[in-house]
Amino acid sequence: MSRQMTPPDVAIGIASTGIYFPPGIETAAQLADKTGIPADVITEKFGLVQKHVSDSSIHASDMAVEAGRAAIRGMDPLDIDVVIYFGSPHKDYLVWSSAPKIQHELGAKNAYAFEMMNVSSCFPIALKVAKDMLIADSGVENILLVGGCKESQIIDYENPRSRFMFNFADGGAAALVKRGTGNRILGSSFLTDGSFHNDVKVPAGGSALPASLVTVRDRLHYIDVTDPADMKERLDPVSVPNFITVVKQAVQNSGYRVEDIDLLLPLHTKKSMFHQLLDGLGLNEDQAVYLDHHGHMSALDPCIGLHFAKEQGKLRKGGLVVTVSAGTGYTWAATVIQWEGD
Template sequence: MFGIVDIGLGIPTTRMSAFAISAASGVPIEFFTDKMQLASKPVAKGRRCVDLALEAIEDLKARHPFAPDSIDLLVYASTGLNDHAFWSPACKIQESIGARGAFCFELSNGCNSLSAALHVIKGLMLATPSYRRALLVCADTLSAYVDHADPGSKSLFNFADGASALLCDRYSPSLHVLSSAFASDGTYVDLYKLPRGAQAIVTEPITARVGLHEQYLHYITRLVGQVIDEANLKARDIDYLFMNQGDQRVLREVLAHFGLNDAQSFLSFRDHGHLGSTDTALALADGIRTSRLRPGQRIVVVSSGVGFSWGASLIQV
């Protein structure tokens, strides 16, 4: 059954502290300690997305050695802020690791890209019998596009850098992707953008009938409910719910909605900030490495992406 064999991580060791951001921006440290609850975050400091991606692949190979020529699909999923324009990071990785037989392409759906890419890879494998193994790479250096001296950018101060590499297989022994559901709503499409030629993401106030917080809760609870229903399960049958780390308030409200608690999730925000799609990969990787995830358990993975899009996947260990 299609699933994830193992996960590698490429998280920079260089860090930016909340105190440093507070000093640069003039935003009181209480904003970070009390409201955002961010202590520090990993930053790439000039290293490229592909550098972090290759580090994640090396970490994956150390955990689960695989032959590069066994890869049939190589998918690079990100926010779309790649190292270069008019250039293929997937093909760069292919050349770097020697996966010459792989079909390579990029997928961008904001920080929802990992979930969307898993769904696409599963569909391609079901449709094409010759596709057996895929390498899904997620990488972003989001901090590079934030003006940490601008107090008006404080909603972006959690943006951090990292990469993950997921080895996927048509016949994976564990972490089976059972079902997925997705939705998009462009009400807030212009809230965040990186104008051509600009160095930093800008925010544009949006007046809408439904607040962004309420919009998030609506779509996330709907999609989580959908993947649970499609598997003929109840909320009580879910062991963990992992969500990307953009808003801890939303996460806790979703957990409460389904009768779950903090111990049934993974809170990495304080020390990692928001790593884009790698947030949920980090949660799954931690569960594997600590043996927290055990055979038979069911996990719902939830993510969201600027634009906005949302995705939920049900995974069985």
């Protein structure tokens, strides 16, 4: 039986969000002890007061489940049609899909589940994927986007090459996307520069360098930067301009101008980049959510920012909200939401 195409102008939006943070907290002072970087530098330059870190009993899938539970509270889990994991690729196991576990733990027995991964840039992309699925398939009503992150575990604080990743933290986030609701998902824009594909990675554990006693001894199972100076020389001239490009294009694709932006929800970056991004878009700090008490959690940051913005009363009816992020590799991504209320 053929399905009828849903008209593109049907409202598809975010009905609810959920977040979860493990109880463990690491402060700037504690990070200073680990890294030798002064606490005031971590606070003022890294933009990090503290971050949540999980212990050995809590994994990315567990945090995703808890965030998912919060996002669907009051809803029958059997009404969920699709569960999409969009979180960190560093999960409980190396070659393993967490989406079926999340579906099972949430009781979403009628949903099919799968994963999409584009490291830190994935939430704006996942919003577009969910919207496009709802447009294309009238048999789908509710899609749960859910992610977890335990990337604090893959940081080697003794490795100065990974310095810019010392803000990596842990948590979970989820967003329920559905047809016929407000908080409409509008236009998107994505940009990939694959010349950065080999700059940032966990060197060992894959097919190129299988795990061995040598890889463990040489600490090759932590995330690393091949050549920080070379990457910085190539990345600095394009990073902020590419952020601004995808934001402006996503807003234009939504039928608006950059001057119409009410709120920006970016990934957590160092303070200087955060301010450069605001300046480039003509925004002030009150028009953004900066996760200085939570750090960077892979693709979760803009989703967590949206949840906090609602809690903090930063979302006004009719306001234009832009989720924006970037992931190593390198992809910059932005998706626009028009907020219409609870």
